[in-house]
Amino acid sequence: MSTNSPLASGAPTGTVKIVSWGLRLLAAAAFLAAGGAKLAGVPMMIETFDHIGIGQWFRVVTGLVEIVGAIALLVPATAALGSLLLAVTMVFATLTHLFVIGGSPLPAIVLLLITATIVWLHRASVVAMLGR
Template sequence: MTALTHTTAAATTDVPTTGRRRAVNRAMWTAQILLGAFLLFASALPKFFGEANAIETFELIGWGDWFRYVTGVVEAAGAIGLVVPRLAGAAATALIGLMAGAALTQILVIEPAWAAMPVAMGVIFGLIAWARRGETRALVRSLTGR
């Protein structure tokens, strides 16, 4: 195979890969925006504003209002981080931990059947964290000076 043929073959095989990467990137950003909006508007804000279901849930958990506010802050920070390119991978990684805690709380305290939602969201956050691992590495390097 000559150098010209090899270069042409490589260029031809890169086109579908680039198109695939672009499609995956768009799908990830769509998921990040939708999940961020859900976390902020449907989950964090009701906790901040003392919506009746949020209050009842945290009373059932037994940790008081302070834990409702802390959870709301973590959700809001994660929602914002998901839509900031440099923070998206780190936010998704942190949100995996939040979803693990939510699933365990559902299983152990509230209603085991409802654990499916935070588990599913945790899996999606895992996919986002994996897709954004390069940005996360760059963020860690910039923070540690390495």
């Protein structure tokens, strides 16, 4: 089965590279800010994770996942893996908003769409990594 993805052949077009970098920079900035707020113990984050009910250790782990994922987005060799990690994280964030803490899941959904798009742009890399 053939694919028409510019990245599937391993040679992305200039436009795809620009879109990928733009989305990766946007997502990295958002996740560095969100992860940093979690690790810094911003009162709103402490309250949110109290409401989740698992404990503050989960806030720290989530913050670390977001920071590691954001850094991975900025490194071309790890961008696909970082975006996959963050997309999965945003699936769970969306579900947590919908079924546990309430509030608007829109920011998590927007970040999910951005990171899922990055995964899609780099799907050949993701398939190659998962196939190893």
